[in-house]
Amino acid sequence: MSRKTVVGTGGEVLMHQLxxxxxxxxxxxxxxxxxxxxxxxLTVPGVQPILLLSESLVLSAADGYAKAAKKPAFVNVHLAxxxxxxxxxxxxxxxxxxxxxxxxxxxDNGSFGDHxxxxxxxxxxxxxxxxDITKNRWEVTDARGVAMATRRAFKEAMTMPTxxxxxxxxxxxxxxxxxxxxxxxxxxxxxxxxxNGATMEKIHDALLNAExxxxxxxPDVRTSGGQNELLxxxxxxxxxxxVGFYDYGGFPMQHPNYVGMIDAISDKGxxxxxxxxxxQNTRASVEDIKFPDAGTIIGIGQxxxxxxxxxxxxxxVLGKVDHTMRALNSLWKPDHSNLAHIxxxxxxxxxxxxxxxxxxxxxxxxxSTDNPIHPLYLGDVMSRTLAGxxxxxxxxxxxxxxxxxxxxxxxxxxxxxxxxxSLGYGVGGAVGAxxxxxxxxxxxxxxxxxxxxxxxxxxxxxxxxxxxxxxVWNNMNYQTVRTNFAAWGGNVxxxxxxxxxxxxxxxxxFVMLAKAQGIEGEHVHEPSDLEGALQRGRDAQAAGEPYVLxxxxxxxxxxxxxxWHKAIAANS
Numbered sequence: 321m322s323r324k325t326v327v328g329t330g331g332e333v334l335m336h337q338l339x340x341x342x343x344x345x346x347x348x349x350x351x352x353x354x355x356x357x358x359x360x361x362l363t364v365p366g367v368q369p370i371l372l373l374s375e376s377l378v379l380s381a382a383d384g385y386a387k388a389a390k391k392p393a394f395v396n397v398h399l400a401x402x403x404x405x406x407x408x409x410x411x412x413x414x415x416x417x418x419x420x421x422x423x424x425x426x427x428d429n430g431s432f433g434d435h436x437x438x439x440x441x442x443x444x445x446x447x448x449x450x451x452d453i454t455k456n457r458w459e460v461t462d463a464r465g466v467a468m469a470t471r472r473a474f475k476e477a478m479t480m481p482t483x484x485x486x487x488x489x490x491x492x493x494x495x496x497x498x499x500x501x502x503x504x505x506x507x508x509x510x511x512x513x514x515x516n517g518a519t520m521e522k523i524h525d526a527l528l529n530a531e532x533x534x535x536x537x538x539p540d541v542r543t544s545g546g547q548n549e550l551l552x553x554x555x556x557x558x559x560x561x562x563v564g565f566y567d568y569g570g571f572p573m574q575h576p577n578y579v580g581m582i583d584a585i586s587d588k589g590x591x592x593x594x595x596x597x598x599x600q601n602t603r604a605s606v607e608d609i610k611f612p613d614a615g616t617i618i619g620i621g622q623x624x625x626x627x628x629x630x631x632x633x634x635x636x637v638l639g640k641v642d643h644t645m646r647a648l649n650s651l652w653k654p655d656h657s658n659l660a661h662i663x664x665x666x667x668x669x670x671x672x673x674x675x676x677x678x679x680x681x682x683x684x685x686x687x688s689t690d691n692p693i694h695p696l697y698l699g700d701v702m703s704r705t706l707a708g709x710x711x712x713x714x715x716x717x718x719x720x721x722x723x724x725x726x727x728x729x730x731x732x733x734x735x736x737x738x739x740x741x742s743l744g745y746g747v748g749g750a751v752g753a754x755x756x757x758x759x760x761x762x763x764x765x766x767x768x769x770x771x772x773x774x775x776x777x778x779x780x781x782x783x784x785x786x787x788x789x790x791x792v793w794n795n796m797n798y799q800t801v802r803t804n805f806a807a808w809g810g811n812v813x814x815x816x817x818x819x820x821x822x823x824x825x826x827x828x829x830f831v832m833l834a835k836a837q838g839i840e841g842e843h844v845h846e847p848s849d850l851e852g853a854l855q856r857g858r859d860a861q862a863a864g865e866p867y868v869l870x871x872x873x874x875x876x877x878x879x880x881x882x883x884w885h886k887a888i889a890a891n892s
Contacts, residue, residue: 323504328363330463330494331356333501334423335364337470340505343394345370345755347382351398353425356494367394370755370784373776375406377748380738380774382420383413384752387736388711388762390545392419392477393752399425400446403486407453409748412740413484414453417543417623419477419508421470422450426459426488450486457486463496471506478508480640481623482543515637515647522635523594524651526616527557530592531661534611535559536582537571539739540597540622546642547728550596551575553645556652558666564598568722569714569735576673587611594618595633597641599626599739620644680723692874693847695793699723702791705854707761711736713753714765715746717800719793721765730760744773747790751777754786761789761861768794768830769823775833781866782838789857790834790841790868795875796824806878817884824883834868841868 326336334357338346346369350358361369372378375397382393397406403424413420426446447457456476460469466489473485527533541550550571554561560579563570571578579585593614598621610631611617619636621627627636637644656662684700699720706712709730714721714737726733736753738745750764771792781788802821805812812818831841840860844853853869860867874880 323502325500325502327498327500329356329360330466330489330496330499331358331360332364333463333466333499333503334470334489334494335360335367336501336503337467338394339364339366340503341394341471341474342391342505343367344389345385346394346396347372347378347385347752348396349373349375349378349398349402351402351425353399353427353491354396354489354494356491356496357396357423357425357489370751370780372748372751372780374774375402376409376744377751377774377777377780379406379409379413379422380745380748381752381755381777381780382422383409383416383418383738383745384713384736384749385756386418386420386752387416387749388753388756388760390756392421392474395420395422397422397424399427400449403446403449407449408742409740409745410450410484411453412738412742412745414455415740416539416738417482418484419482420484421473421477421487422454422484423487423489425494426461426490446488447486453484454486455481455483457488459488459490460493461490463493463499464501466493466499467501467503471504475506475508478506480508481625482508515639515644519635519637520644520647520651523618523620523637524648526592526618526635527559527594527648528656528659530557532590533557533559533592533594534579534590535561536564536593536595536598537561538564538567538596538598538621539570540599540641542570542597544597544622544641544643546597546640546645549642549645549649551728552649556649556657558662558669559594560665560669564739566737566739567598569712569726569737572725572727572732573722574673574677574725576670578673579669582610588613591615592618594620596620596645597622599623600628600630688847690874691847692795692845692872693850695720695795695873695876696723697847698791698793698850698871698873701850701854702763702765705851705858706733706763706789707858708733709760710734711753711757711760711762712765713737713746713750713762715743715749715770716765716767716793719765719767743770746770747774747777747781750788750790751780751784751786754788755784761787761858764788764790766790766792767799768792768796768828769798771830772828775830776837778834778839778866778868779837785864786866787861787864788866789854789861790866791854791857792830792868792870793873794828794830794870795873796827797821797875798823799875799877802879802882803877813878816879816882818879818882819886822883822885825885825887830870831868839866839868841870844869844871
């Protein structure tokens with residue numbers, strides 16, 4: 321690797337290291353304690369700062385960029401306060417294993433008191449604030465360590481299992497002058513390329529001879545770049561595929577082998593279950609022991625901490641998911657496809673898929689005249705109208721955007737979302753995804769409740785002319801919460817009153833909200849207007865401009881008719 325020696329301020333050394341690392345964008349919310357870093361933008365070319373108006377947006381934008389660009393992201397937030405502000409989205413990045421380097425200034429109190437509101441206070445640890453949501457973290461107080469620490473942070477972020485790394489630089493370290501440093505890019509450490517041959521033979525035999533198998537796919541298929549290997553594997557062995565709860569879009573949902581989300585299908589009756597890149601702890605509880613009667617459970621994953629930590633594994637491989645699947649595929653022989661049970665299962669999967677897709681289409685037609693617009697119909701129209709190579713950033717938990725025709729190729733629709741559970745991801749995630757995939761149309765599919773966590777990100781879209789089409793699924797409700805309340809039961813269900821889930825008093829006008837920040841848009845009330853509105857959104861994208869559709873949809877599920885809320889008034 322090439323290396324060079326530079327002399328400059330601590331901030332300039334940091335910037336030189338970022339340039340060497342191939343960093344395109346610095347996602348940031350400006351802070352004066354990081355003046356030494358921001359000053360370097362004027363002297364060291366090569367990195368474009370991207371301003372977002374809250375640290376939560378900064379982190380989600382970096383996450384979306386890393387997922388779309390398939391490279392690590394760089395972040396700067398303001399001191400301990402900014403670190404705390406962005407911790408929800410840092411949690412998302414950690415759960416997803418998103419490679420990023422997060423930096424902040426570090427300020428010492430300089431006194432005994434607890435009154436320094438932006439810096440450290442008595443008993444507060446800036447490192448402790450991120451301890452459980454980062455792969456690693458360091459304080460850098462000596463300017464001579466800036467380059468080394470940054471290089472090490474990128475190495476850790478990119479090494480399997482990937483994830484965010486946090487660096488706190490003291491202001492004196494960033495402000496120091498005459499700092500000499502060696503600049504050299506870092507690379508992630510490679511895992512072993514060749515899985516154990518005997519184990520591969522056992523897994524191959526189990527899959528080949530299985531009568532009722534199931535493959536469960538998780539996010540590490542994508543992070544390893546193993547999508548094509550997965551397709552080859554499941555098509556060869558005629559394996560039905562389920563995805564994790566947060567992983568829809570992780571397998572093409574119109575593929576004949578797709579059977580549903582793991583939480584929506586039975587976990588009984590399988591003789592062989594193969595978990596590939598699946599993170600067991602996504603929605604686990606002590607009672608959540610999946611596949612109780614499975615004869616053999618196989619695990620293929622990249623993070624030892626997430627393999628076998630709820631239900632036990634009988635055969636497992638720790639290593640690059642794509643390499644492992646490639647080794648399995650090498651054991652496949654063309655004659656195997658003639659086996660009766662393989663052929664039978666292939667035909668059964670095709671018939672089931674055709675029936676499922678036909679029902680989905682029929683249901684959409686049935687709902688095509690509902691007013692307000694039925695979410696099933698909105699998902700159907702989006703699938704037919706959006707560009708086939710769209711990157712869809714989704715922050716919808718009970719919408720129907722998972723019916724979109726996702727695929728694995730650059731010319732297929734793909735999904736970006738998070739499994740961390742912290743709301744406020746979508747708008748920032750779309751900003752980052754558009755910067756990470758500038759040649760592809762980006763669509764933000766987001767609920768009305770979710771968009772209010774991050775709506776100032778519309779300003780960033782307008783500032784940088786990012787041609788993102790935002791579709792707000794507006795049912796004036798926290799639908800997921802209301803649905804879960806109804807499942808819980810109690811007085812909320814008996815009285816059809818769901819505390820603090822109704823968002824319609826007053827109604828939020830998302831078109832005006834976006835327009836106030838420089839983005840045009842329109843309301844969509846009639847189902848007959850959907851296709852035209854989406855096409856106008858696509859036209860705006862083609863012209864290089866963002867656009868917002870405020871789509872008014874009907875509320876579905878238990879308690880759909882409830883508009884009750886407890887007001888502070890005599891009539892409450």
